[in-house]
Amino acid sequence: MTTNAGSVTTPKEKMRATLKHRYAAEKRFQAYGIAAILIALAMLVTLFVTIIGNGFTAFQQYTVHLDVTLYPQDIDPDGTGDPEVLSKANYQSAVNDAMYALFPEATDRQARRAVRELISPGANYVIRDMVMDDPSLVGQRISVRVPLASEYDQVLKGNVDPVVDFTAFKEGSTSVDWSLSPEERLISEKQADYLQQLIRQGEVEASFNRWFFTNGDSRQPELAGIWGAAVGSMFTLMVTLALSFPIGVSAAVYLEEFAPKNRLTDIIEVNINNLAAVPSIVFGLLGLAVFLQFFGMPRSAPLVGGLVLTLMTLPTIIIASRAALKSVPPSIREAALGVGASKLQCIFHHVLPLAMPGMLTGTIIGMAQALGETAPLLMIGMVAFVVDIPGSPLDPATVMPVQIYLWSDSPERAFTERTSAAIMCLLGFLILMNAAAVLLRKRFERRW
Amino acid sequence: MTHLRNDPEQQHEYPETTAGKPTVDGDAKVAARGANVFYGAKQAIKEVSLDIAPNEVTSFIGPSGCGKSTFLRALNRMNDIIDICRVTGDIRLDGEDIYDRKVDVVQLRARVGMVFQKPNPFPKSIFENVAYGPRIHGLVAHKDELDEIVHTSLERAGLLGEVKDRLETPGTGLSGGQQQRLCIARAIAVSPEVILMDEPCSALDPIATAKIEELIDELRGNYTIVIVTHSMQQAARVSQRTAFFHLGNLVEMGDTETIFTNPEHKLTQGYITGRFG
Numbered sequence: 001m002t003t004n005a006g007s008v009t010t011p012k013e014k015m016r017a018t019l020k021h022r023y024a025a026e027k028r029f030q031a032y033g034i035a036a037i038l039i040a041l042a043m044l045v046t047l048f049v050t051i052i053g054n055g056f057t058a059f060q061q062y063t064v065h066l067d068v069t070l071y072p073q074d075i076d077p078d079g080t081g082d083p084e085v086l087s088k089a090n091y092q093s094a095v096n097d098a099m100y101a102l103f104p105e106a107t108d109r110q111a112r113r114a115v116r117e118l119i120s121p122g123a124n125y126v127i128r129d130m131v132m133d134d135p136s137l138v139g140q141r142i143s144v145r146v147p148l149a150s151e152y153d154q155v156l157k158g159n160v161d162p163v164v165d166f167t168a169f170k171e172g173s174t175s176v177d178w179s180l181s182p183e184e185r186l187i188s189e190k191q192a193d194y195l196q197q198l199i200r201q202g203e204v205e206a207s208f209n210r211w212f213f214t215n216g217d218s219r220q221p222e223l224a225g226i227w228g229a230a231v232g233s234m235f236t237l238m239v240t241l242a243l244s245f246p247i248g249v250s251a252a253v254y255l256e257e258f259a260p261k262n263r264l265t266d267i268i269e270v271n272i273n274n275l276a277a278v279p280s281i282v283f284g285l286l287g288l289a290v291f292l293q294f295f296g297m298p299r300s301a302p303l304v305g306g307l308v309l310t311l312m313t314l315p316t317i318i319i320a321s322r323a324a325l326k327s328v329p330p331s332i333r334e335a336a337l338g339v340g341a342s343k344l345q346c347i348f349h350h351v352l353p354l355a356m357p358g359m360l361t362g363t364i365i366g367m368a369q370a371l372g373e374t375a376p377l378l379m380i381g382m383v384a385f386v387v388d389i390p391g392s393p394l395d396p397a398t399v400m401p402v403q404i405y406l407w408s409d410s411p412e413r414a415f416t417e418r419t420s421a422a423i424m425c426l427l428g429f430l431i432l433m434n435a436a437a438v439l440l441r442k443r444f445e446r447r448w
Numbered sequence: 449m450t451h452l453r454n455d456p457e458q459q460h461e462y463p464e465t466t467a468g469k470p471t472v473d474g475d476a477k478v479a480a481r482g483a484n485v486f487y488g489a490k491q492a493i494k495e496v497s498l499d500i501a502p503n504e505v506t507s508f509i510g511p512s513g514c515g516k517s518t519f520l521r522a523l524n525r526m527n528d529i530i531d532i533c534r535v536t537g538d539i540r541l542d543g544e545d546i547y548d549r550k551v552d553v554v555q556l557r558a559r560v561g562m563v564f565q566k567p568n569p570f571p572k573s574i575f576e577n578v579a580y581g582p583r584i585h586g587l588v589a590h591k592d593e594l595d596e597i598v599h600t601s602l603e604r605a606g607l608l609g610e611v612k613d614r615l616e617t618p619g620t621g622l623s624g625g626q627q628q629r630l631c632i633a634r635a636i637a638v639s640p641e642v643i644l645m646d647e648p649c650s651a652l653d654p655i656a657t658a659k660i661e662e663l664i665d666e667l668r669g670n671y672t673i674v675i676v677t678h679s680m681q682q683a684a685r686v687s688q689r690t691a692f693f694h695l696g697n698l699v700e701m702g703d704t705e706t707i708f709t710n711p712e713h714k715l716t717q718g719y720i721t722g723r724f725g
Contacts, residue, residue: 338561339584340561
């Protein structure tokens with residue numbers, strides 16, 4: 001071990017020599033650990049910086065202030081107030097008129113078109129929703145903020161070429177800093193000019209992007225929101241939790257406490273462990289074949305999504321619950337059986353309460369997994385473009401990770417920032433769920 | 449000296465039938481005839497026949513692994529929870545075969561209570577610990593009755609004075625000796641006829657041990673007690689009859705005094721004089 005091994009004689013000296021090695025080994029091991037943690041932290045920081053850096057601008061949206069006159073003859077000529085009529089009415093001309101009023105000098109077709117395109121093509125839906133909420137607005141002149149079209153929004157946020165300074169624009173500056181050649185530009189010089197005019201009129205303002213949190217999906221990025229996907233995720237998780245927790249816990253209790261230990265239960269155990277490792281898309285195919293094809297359940301529905309995710313999370317919950325049951329000290333079982341409790345009483349009065357924190361942790365981990373799952377839901381049609389907010393688990397819906405997937409596929413720059421913003425929301429949900437897991441465990445934990 | 453140490457390979461000379469006086473003259477509370485216990489293929493108890501007299505303390509002694517705890521647990525079928533465990537032969541409680549198909553194991557365990565080696569109170573309040581048994585057996589109709597049973601049980605276990613002001617605090621917060629007395633109170637709350645104690649003092653200090661021993665002596669008036677112990681002094685102090693087990697065999701059984709002063713078999717003599725163990 002050492003070169004002077006021959007000169008080392010007494011046991012004490014030998015021990016001292018090995019002691020040095022032992023301490024060195026300990027230090028080395030600690031260094032490895034710290035290095036591993038630092039690398040992991042660096043990755044995490046990079047991830048968060050990228051996502052937040054890309055996504056935080058999505059929580060803001062540049063809006064245009066418009067005074068829109070809602071002539072009854074355009075919207076509700078018979079004055080019925082019927083929601084059917086109101087929802088199908090033509091609001092576009094009212095919005096267009098309000099825009100033309102801001103640019104009186106734009107009279108030819110081309111100029112008028114450029115003016116119209118300054119604001120979101122979905123601005124008429126913003127007005128429609130207001131009127132649907134309050135039909136008495138018909139016949140009035142209303143003051144409303146509609147989102148700026150997404151390309152201009154992106155320009156003002158500095159996400160795309162050209163670089164313009166909103167405050168300088170407002171004060172009358174006309175400097176536009178182009179870095180791309182005219183063919184590659186998102187907006188033309190003419191369009192930049194209209195934008196600058198609109199801003200100088202003081203009608204443009206950055207405000208909180210409420211549409212992102214209240215709308216469903218949309219073709220217009222400035223009107224696309226995650227609420228529809230969030231509600232879809234909630235319905236899906238509700239179905240998953242309602243099915244997988246009771247089934248998983250019952251299966252774990254049966255397998256751990258009642259099932260005889262024989263070849264059959266061994267096979268079942270191996271299969272459960274294997275199921276936990278099956279790629280999730282396979283569960284999606286199973287759901288497609290069984291729930292949609294055979295049972296004829298609705299496509300794109302959170303109910304079916306929940307059923308599929310139940311199949312996927314069950315192994316996780318069963319394995320975690322069995323481990324929790326195993327960790328209950330046998331002395332507690334003996335104590336209960338010793339005073340004459342039946343097996344069922346022993347399990348329900350003593351073993352389950354003690355195993356509950358572990359079971360809940362396993363369940364929440366399974367739920368968090370289900371919340372982030374995309375692939376199986378693609379197979380059962382939850383990847384559809386759904387604008388409406390689902391009202392029940394049977395309505396067509398999508399879920400947050402699928403929404404992220406859909407947006408990440410869209411070419412518009414505005415969808416890129418919304419993708420990151422949606423990821424932030426999903427991560428927020430996951431952190432909340434994990435915090436709930438920790439809290440529940442603390443709350444239910446009992447010492448023995 | 450070492451040649452006698454607990455070596456399974458070593459062949460010992462066991463008596464043809466159990467030495468001493470394994471049966472009693474009157475009615476036995478518990479009677480075993482040719483009882484065997486197997487763990488899988490391994491036989492842990494071999495052809496044990498003995499009687500346990502009512503309202504007496506019977507102690508089981510013997511070196512580690514001799515099967516005394518296994519045999520004790522066979523008396524209220526606690527071994528049932530071990531899958532590979534199998535009991536053959538005949539064990540009777542008041543003349544009734546406890547391994548009969550018709551016997552309900554829940555009722556049997558209510559009649560034959562048990563106190564374990566390590567104090568194992570439920571992670572619940574002191575009151576709940578004692579009240580649990582009477583409640584699940586439906587022994588009480590209303591709250592006052594339950595209070596009454598909890599108080600008398602704690603009183604009999606000699607614990608009431610120490611805990612009466614904090615019945616709602618967790619049972620796991622008591623000291624080791626108090627926890628063990630709580631377990632005894634829990635066992636007697638369902639009014640058992642027999643109490644089995646599996647080394648009840650092995651985790652306790654001498655003062656707590658003395659208290660438990662005193663308690664065992666008091667409880668003898670109302671219950672039949674079987675105690676497994678590693679301490680020969682304890683067996684001598686608390687029990688009226690003693691059984692000596694060795695590697696699954698019941699070597700000798702008789703009055704405690706006889707066993708300790710004038711054992712018949714040389715293995716018994718070797719063990720109680722401390723020549724092996």
